[in-house]
Amino acid sequence: MELTLERVDKIVGPETHLYPxxxxxxxxxxxxxxxxxxAGKTTLMRLMAGLDAPSHGLVRVDGKDVTGMPVRERNVAMxxxxxxxxxxxxxxxxxxxxLKLRGDKSIANRVQELAAKLHIEPFLKRLPAELSGGQQQRVALARALAKxxxxxxxxxxxxxxxxKLREELRDELTQLFAAGDSTVVYATTEPTEALLLGGYTAVMxxxxxxxxxPTADVFHKPKSIRVARAFSDPPMNLxxxxxxxxxxxLPAGVQLSVPLPAASTANLTIGVRASALHITQRPGDVALPGKVELAEISGSDTFVHVETAVGELVAQLTGVHFFDLGSNITLYLHPAQVYVxxxxxxxxxxxxxxxx
Incomplete structure (x- = not known):
């Protein structure tokens, strides 16, 4: 199925919820x-589903105009x-x-398969009210996948x-999506989830x-600072x-050997992902001395906030590291790892x- 949106927007009273x-x-x-x-993700999905109509523009499915078609007349799982x-x-x-509505002959097997993948197999005989919120969410997800x-x-x-369960289910969903024939739209606030799930990413x-x-292209070549900020966790250092x-x-006389296009403007913003900063020098690295302002351990990574001559930077270091607040530290950056x-x-x- 090919879904196309042509200059769609959504205006409610004086507010624009979605720009063309x-x-x-x-x-x-x-x-x-x-x-x-x-950001407008849910508004856009409601237009795709037919729950709402756009204020302007067209929604097409396989070339057919379905802009005014209500959701009950569309084959959509939500x-x-x-x-x-x-x-x-x-x-x-x-x-x-x-499965019953379409007369599927292997209902029990399919239900068991989905329940196992979504970790709700022990609850198949229960009513939804007897489940936790997370378990009920997985039931709704299983029903959508079954459709x-x-x-x-x-x-x-x-x-x-x-x-922990989110991490496990992301892997399962990736396999389930790959095995199906559906066009899938998945909304999230988490850049990591986009990298794990998305063949394609739309940044809003x-x-x-x-x-x-394609997700890798958008991540590695964000067309603007706004995209780079949205697709970085932690936020990109600017x-x-x-x-x-x-x-x-850069400030304090720091020089980066970066080839610039001939027509570059004089004023620039340099973007550095936290993962591009290191505490061990490598060939070609530029040194950025500073002092530790905060160190946070998250999972198997350590996020270090450092005040340097070029501004406060956040470095994402693999492994668990301990730093004294106010202690001296030097971050290293290779010029080939910066955005301009x-x-x-x-x-x-x-x-x-x-x-x-």
Whole structure:
């Protein structure tokens, strides 16, 4: 199924919830809608589903105009944060309901398979009210997967689950999506989730579609500072700089040898991902001395906030490290690992792929 949006927007009273955008989803692939809360992700998904009509523009499915077609007339599966299950039906029957409607002959096997993958197999005989919120969310997700609709819309479906279970289910969902024929749209606020799930990513901010394309391309070549900020966790370090004869000049006389386009503006912004900063010097690295302001251990990584001459930087270090607050530390950065944005915020230079 090919879903195309042509100059669609959504205006409610004096407020614009979604600015005009064009988008054609890659068929039978996963597209992640990535953006902060109120970026416009849910509004866009409701237009895709037919729950709402756009204020302007067209929605097409396989070339056919379905802009005014209500959701009940479309073959769409949806799971939202506010999960919905049939309260009087068992978990088994909730999951089986779309299979029964289309006369599937292997209902029990399919229900058991989905329940096992989503870790709800022990609850198949229970009613939804007897489950926790996270378990009910997984029931709704299983029913949507069982429907195997041409278009599947998932609005932060794992948000109510604990960290460990989210990690496990992301892997399962990736396999389930790959095995199906659905065009999947998956909304999330987490850049990591987009990298794990998305064949394609659409980055949204304040009701605008900023960039759409293969996930790796959008991550490695964000077209603007706004995209880079949205697709970085922790947020990308941003440093004010100027074009110089040998590349880029940063505060305190720090020089980065970065080849710039001939028509580069004088005022630049340098973007550095936290993972590009190290505490061990490598050939070609530039030293950035500073003092530790904060050190946070998260999972198997340590995030160190360092006040340097070029500004406060956050470094993501692999492993568990301990630093005394106020202690001296030197961060190292290779010039090939920086992003350069012009005065308008547009990307001029992206890091060399393959550098670590």
């Amino acid at each position: 955008l064009d988008l054609t989803l890659a068929p039978r692939a996963v597209t992640v809608l990535l953006g902060a809360t109120q 799971v939202y944060q506010q999960f919905i299950n049939y309260p009087s039906m068992s978990v088994f029957d909730n999951i089986a309901s779309p 195997n609709a041409p278009l599947m819309l998932l609005d932060e479906p794992l948000v109510n689950l604990d960290y 901010d304040a009701g605008e579609l900023l960039q759409y394309g 440093i004010e700089g100027n074009a110089a004869s040998l590349g880029v000049s 944005f012009d005065a308008s915020g547009a990307l001029l230079v992206a890091p060399t792929r393959g550098m670590t």
